[in-house]
Amino acid sequence: MSRSTPKSRIPVSSRNAAGAGRTAKLGPAAAGRYHHGNLRAELVSAAIKIVDRRGPDGLTIRLVAEQAGVSHNAPYHHFRDKGAILEAASISCINAMVDSLRRRLHRTRGNALDQLICMGVEFVRFAMEHPAEFRLIHRPELRNPRGGCCGDAPTSPVEAAWSNARQLLMEAVRRGQQDGIIRCGDPDMIVLAWWCLVNGFANKVLNFFDDKRCTNAPDPLVSAHALLEHLVNGIRNK
């Protein structure tokens, strides 16, 4: 009930992500001006900074505003509510994560299986290097309005950002199947297994994972590699 305010006070123009095709100057951020010029983007980056420092739960609209140097209500002209800020920050983080996966993919010389392993390790590394952001992008309260589902209908922006990651993996799996090194079958299922394994492991590393760190596997990335080899052995064409 606490977040049931459909009354949008946001001007329609600012709903379009990243005001494209504007003739405004938006040169240097211009600190002392009444109209900020690029506040929305700055709020998002401020939010990410705060999440990094104090965790997703430590994020406060008023803190974000303060960090951006505006009054505590200025954000409401760019985001409907706190959830919308979280959502925008999440999308930014998801994109960063997908980018790092993609870069890793392009740097990997081996076959599709090697690529799957490398991307998995990269995913875990991202989680370890940006734990707060990793937790942020997995928050269930992010809007995912279960709306357009089957037919590529308009999904939520968060959903769209995630689908980029899925696409990267799907392509790798399909490529592996075409090359004959990954056995046939629903690629969706393989991606799903990859995703669950990697994601579950990253979560575990961030949450309750003292035991592995203490006994024999000093580096979670090594464990991640082993786990992924496990998976890869299962889908390899024999």
Added chain:
Amino acid sequence: MSRSTPKSRIPVSSRNAAGAGRTAKLGPAAAGRYHHGNLRAELVSAAIKIVDRRGPDGLTIRLVAEQAGVSHNAPYHHFRDKGAILEAASISCINAMVDSLRRRLHRTRGNALDQLICMGVEFVRFAMEHPAEFRLIHRPELRNPRGGCCGDAPTSPVEAAWSNARQLLMEAVRRGQQDGIIRCGDPDMIVLAWWCLVNGFANKVLNFFDDKRCTNAPDPLVSAHALLEHLVNGIRNK
């Protein structure tokens, strides 16, 4: 870091003499009696009820107190702060989850591999039937004071509750290895893979999982079964 309130007010009686001439209005609530008798347990169950109804974020100390029929500050005599209530509720939920895993295990006739599959499906089922509780028990902000690590030192109560689940799985894996149906190797690693897969899948089902539900796999439990068979094929002794 964010929740560092070492100032415990719990057992410290507020021994202040002060004005003895006041007469307070007699117990407004509390079902008649001033001293509840079993408030702590009732607070925990009230908290779980609220989490079920409004999600972990919807839980409020004042709501918990109201649901239990006491004043908004009564919980502070049983829990240090809100986090402690969450923690107690989590432990209760984790125990419930472990119990259902154990029951499922005892009802399974097959070998260790079958048991691992059945427990995995059961885990996903628990997540689907109690999504709020499932999310609750995975909250990273639950106390896990990274303290006693290697030598079975006193860990957090939450950690202890989780370790029961791990023990169930470890036993199954070891049994399978003794029976020769699970290949040799670090059982820890196998449990880890099982855990990551099942946990990641359950998370995915609860969060962003419209696609599978719409295309070809109507029931997530079927997908879970397929995934677990995948895993089991990887660890089977050949």
Added chain:
DNA sequence: CAACCCTTGTTGACACTGTCAAGATAGGCT
């Protein structure tokens, strides 16, 4: 039995949060 004290409950208060309402300002439009 009375005196006492500790645990458990109560009310009151405070700072902080998300959000609404209404006023102020600036840049672009007619």
Added chain:
DNA sequence: AGCCTATCTTGACAGTGTCAACAAGGGTTG
């Protein structure tokens, strides 16, 4: 010029977690 609208401001309010002080009652001790 004068106005329009998006943007930013101050002000207010209900909820929240938590601290402080006070009250009731059961148990312990004389």
